Amino acid sequence: MKREDEIILGRIKWLMALRIFLVTSLLGIPLLLQLNYLKNPWSITTFYFLIGSTYFLTLVYALFISRTRYPLFFVSVQLGIDLLFETALIVVTGGIQSPFSFLYVITIVSACIFFHRKGGVLTAAAATFLFGTVVNLQYAHVPPFNSPSLLGEKEVFYMLFLYMITFFTVGSLSGRLSERLHEKEVGFSKLRVFTEDIVESISSGLVTTDLSGKITSFNRSASEMTGFRAEEAVGSIWWELFSWGEIRDRYRDLAITGVPQRFDGEISTKQGERCLLGVTISPLRNEHGGQIGIIGTFQDLTQLKSLEEEMQKKERLATIGEMAAGMAHEIRNPLASLSGSIEVLKGDLNLRDEHLKLMEIAVREADRLNSIITQFLLYAKPLPPRRRRTDLHALLSETVQLLQNHPEYHDRIKVSLLIPSEPQMILIDPDQIRQVFWNLSINAFQAMPEEGVLTISTRRSRPKKGKGAVVSDERIEVLFADTGGGIQKGDLPKIFYPFFTTKSSGSGLGLSIVQRIIEEHAGEIRVESSSKGTTFFITLPLDELTRSERLDIEDSRPERSPAADRPSDLFQSTENRLKSLSV
Template sequence: MGEIRTRIQWLISLRVLVVTLLLGLSLTFQVTRGEQVETFYGLIVFTYAITIGYAVALRVTTTSEALVRLAWVQIGIDFLLETVLIARTGGIESPFLVLYVISVTLASLVPRRKVGLLTASSCVILLGLLTNLQLYGLTEAWGWLPRTRLSAPETLQTFGVHSLAFLVVGFLSGLLTEQLQRADSSLKEKEQGLSRLQVFHENIVRSISSGVFTADEEGRITSFNPAAQEATGHNFAQVQGRPWRDVFNWHPDRPLDVQDEGAAHLRFEVECTRADGSRLVLGMTLSPLQECGKTMGMVGVFKDLTQIRDLEEEMHRKEWLASLGEMSAGMAHEIRNPLGALAGAMQMLRKDLHADETSQRLMDIAIREATRLDTIITEFLQYARPPALNLAEHDLNKLLADTLDLVQHEARTRSNIRIETKSSREALVGQVDQDQLKQVFWNLAANAFDAMPTGGQLMIATGCRAIDVGGRKGDVIEISFQDTGDGISKKNLDNIFLPFFTTKKQGSGLGLAAVHRIVDLHGGWIKVESKEHEGSRFVVCLPRSGEVGVRLWHEGREPWKRS
């Protein structure tokens, strides 16, 4: 309907233009000759007046059938007005016979087949009527259509030539209009198909689980799909126009040249940061973006490998710790027995011997150190061979709140330590051993205090997020301890959970090792993010159902990944 309305608007506009040009110029010519011009005035005024009526009718018409009828009414009135003008200006000899040709051509704008021939036939009938009236002088007495000065053969010849011209123009106009309509329909179908194909491709890019981005020849990002935005935490507005190397923090030692970047399927792994500053490991593939055989830029496809890499490191660490624990537990047990006997013997000697003050002091030191060594071995045996878990359903928010009372008391004994908490509003219920989990919270808090000798802030937060493991979904509880302390150097980051590893002047190095072991027994894991002089963030991840977490972990399923 919109197309028909547009064509009628064109019909109205062209009518006004033709009347203004032809009748206006003719009126000027007639005035200079001093002839009567009432007909011209009347036709011009009537045409403008009825055009206003057409415009009003066009605005109120709402159906396609009514619009077509409106167009036919305009064409019919045009033919009548042209007939009056031709009759008033000489009939078969009138210079305005060309208006019939113009009307036949304009009538083809109406979307109906055979319109050109139909309107041309109407013109032939009207002109034939005028020719007969003029040839036989039937209206000569009225003064409107005087007898023609041409002879009968000349009149019939002129009529035949004009009629043939009308029919040819009508046939060609109708044929051309029909072909244009077909071409227009074909073009619209192709445009619709192209639009559907474009939408289909956009939906594919939006629905794909991998991150996808495109960049121009200068390496500046031109598109960023939703998966890429979710993985990096950046929306499209934040990365648009930025170099992709800066967004993904990929600056290799050997810069790639243009040919390298244009090579097909360039694969590599890059470590960068999300928008929130957390670690992000991506497996990326770069390919050239070509158009008509010419490289117009590049397209990058990447997958978030952060949790896979974290869990691979975790699994390697667990395997190493398992082997080390078995060996060390046996050695510790063998050492503990003779050490106990040695300590007992020294205590007996201290009571029986009447040595000088120096010997007594040395004996005290030997007994104290033997006792300390026995304590360390006892702690290590508890780490290597921990007691069975006493699992029960507990709200981790409540367990953390109970531990925070002790943590707050310890913080008051330190200098300038501030503790802030951000607990989840929902209950975080899981199958846990409350005593051992309280030990985890206490050790992580104490470790954070030790990392802030001059003061700082400890942020403790709890939350829950959904995960997907090999198509099996579940919820994971997260408890994070983030401090503003000295941080951990990169070379020590892989060793912090090893038994007896410590950078403190005092300490057994079993605190974080015990934390790691307890969390592992619960079927969970620990994530660590740290930079020197910028603080550290320890995140304890526990499944809401301990049974499901342990089963998925030990079945060797695909590592935990973000949903």
């Protein structure tokens, strides 16, 4: 229902209440006092009829008021019935000499409230016609006007003229006042709507409270940041809703100093997500300068904080990359010389078995050290992705086929690939993304040494407002879900740290490299884990060039030769690159 209709229905309710009051007082009192114009039995009967009919019709109005679709027509029917009842009352109480003729004026004013000047003038004309008809019947001695009128012909016409002037004057002036009042109401309504639109449209969260901290308003941005709807927030204590006691302490500081308070803090949204807010609270004052509450504004700093952390991380990685380049040159050359010398000595010297084993251990450890340096370089200074249009689903299928040749795979592990049959084209570096899929799969196998199920699936998604690093509107998610024992809660924040591992073997760089590759593709990787298993979520943006209507566009880079994409060669090269990336 429109707000204007709600206002009209509210006024109709007031009109109904006024009608009951007037009927009860103006008709009930004469019956109690037995006034002279109630000497005839039919006059008393008419009074009772009007009172009963008014009560009955008011009950009917009350039943239909919430169901009516046309409130103005609804009130016009009521006003028309009022005019007829007033005319009947005037007839039985003396006609032109009736003390109830002023009731026409009340109905005319009521019509002006709903229909303004036009309605007032039309109601005045109807009242004049009805009152003139009563006067003419009375002057002609038509029953029930049997006794001669005490007024002469001139007096009758003069009285009729006075009533007509009164009716039209009241209708015109009341209508004009009603129109001006309506214009003011429309102006205030537009101003209120405009103010509400401003409050609802600002990007910052806005909340107002009374002096006790009870929320009185909560704008749209505040709802989007916290997950609480305005209906849920209004009436709640601010710091209790956010589970943030510092707000209460800041209220005390504001009350003591009168200085606006600025502070940051972390809350949990209604959905349980972490949200970092920057909050400013100030006194809310009325037109006289008195404080009537608190106004608070806040911004979601989660993305900004993440960007700051990301920039700091990139700066650290840039420094590490420079160091790594120097370390690779300074360590690899002597390491190669050392490994080569050991190989020569092993062949030239006549060594006993135990000495030969020591030589082999030294060569093997040198190779392992060289592998760690290679991985560290890959993490600290990765190669930029060589993107080309690739079928993501076909890439996953190839990876699953290759996994069946890995020593970590056995018959008690089941790999379930849940992907659509149609291609999903995307601009990626297929070699790097294959590394990601391979590494996550091997980690899943290692998490299920006895038996289990690895489920690989894809789904479309859209980024949440204000969060995420994805630059495209549409995204594709790749899920790797295993049924292993899960990751310890305390280890979850650390699993992407370089050199962090919970295994007896491995460099601890596997997931760090995976994260770097996904970030280089403008994507995200996150993990959820419980005692029932672990799920990795990889999110990649869908470029415009990958949509179905653009599939006929040729790749900007030349395709590999068929020999380069043979599964056996792919398996061999991928396994060589990733055999020690697991964490």
